[in-house]
Amino acid sequence: MFFKTRAIVLREVDYKDHDRILTLLSEDRGLLTVKARGVKSKSSKLKVACQLFAFSEFTIFENRGFHTVREAVPVELFAGLRVEMERYALASYISQTAEVLSQEDSPSQLPLLVLHALHALCGDGSEALIKAAYELRLCALAGFWPDVDGCCVCGKEDADRFDVMNGCLICSGCRAEAGGGISLPLSPGSRDALRYILESPVSSIFRFRLGAASEKELSDLAETYLLRRMERGFTTLDFYKSLKLS
Ligand SMILES: [Zn+2]
Numbered sequence: 001m002f003f004k005t006r007a008i009v010l011r012e013v014d015y016k017d018h019d020r021i022l023t024l025l026s027e028d029r030g031l032l033t034v035k036a037r038g039v040k041s042k043s044s045k046l047k048v049a050c051q052l053f054a055f056s057e058f059t060i061f062e063n064r065g066f067h068t069v070r071e072a073v074p075v076e077l078f079a080g081l082r083v084e085m086e087r088y089a090l091a092s093y094i095s096q097t098a099e100v101l102s103q104e105d106s107p108s109q110l111p112l113l114v115l116h117a118l119h120a121l122c123g124d125g126s127e128a129l130i131k132a133a134y135e136l137r138l139c140a141l142a143g144f145w146p147d148v149d150g151c152c153v154c155g156k157e158d159a160d161r162f163d164v165m166n167g168c169l170i171c172s173g174c175r176a177e178a179g180g181g182i183s184l185p186l187s188p189g190s191r192d193a194l195r196y197i198l199e200s201p202v203s204s205i206f207r208f209r210l211g212a213a214s215e216k217e218l219s220d221l222a223e224t225y226l227l228r229r230m231e232r233g234f235t236t237l238d239f240y241k242s243l244k245l246s
Pocket residue numbers: 151152153154155156159170171173174
């Protein structure tokens with residue numbers, strides 16, 4: 001049986017001399033594992049559309065649960081990602097987190113979020129903000145939508161911290177009442193950015209700027225929240241951070 005689907009190549013693993021096994025995030029079928037035969041040979045017609053992070057239209061042959069790529073036509077290759085090591089590493093982290101989330105549940109908005117994040121990484125926007133916006137919306141898609149209307153104890157809109165364990169805003173004075181778990185500081189600038197990221201269409205969340213201090217605050221918050229909620233680390237994140245330090 002054949003079917004067509006548009007999908008992003010999240011991961012590739014070499015298989016035998018000329019083949020690769022690809023992990024695809026499909027627009028309408030969630031996560032797919034497919035074999036791309038002969039894709040490593042120079043003359044392969046699949047080569048371009050099957051490369052890492054490509055968004056392509058795939059024609060796939062399915063037989064007893066195994067999938068093989070028959071044709072692939074590139075839609076968007078995100079060539080800009082291959083120019084800079086740090087952006088490439090961040091794209092790998094985006095891919096890994098998207099794959100992990102898709103293994104349990106595949107929210108229908110996830111391919112769109114990944115596509116917009118990769119697209120943003122090809123531009124000149126701040127890497128830290130792209131990463132933070134992606135992490136926060138990923139958590140939201142995973143069912144951990146933070147409550148950012150006001151303090152989760154007293155309701156005050158200008159709460160000055162983010163409660164990581166409860167996923168909500170909280171004032172310094174209300175922390176004890178909420179159990180006193182981990183909370184991070186939130187300036188007015190990063191609080192507005194947090195609301196913007198969670199309340200805007202996915203197509204808009206990678207288009208904004210923030211002062212350096214607020215950017216740092218928002219980055220720490222988004223990463224801490226994601227790691228706590230996913231209850232695991234990511235090798236791609238460790239690698240990305242090692243590049244930032246070097
Ligand atoms: Zn409060």
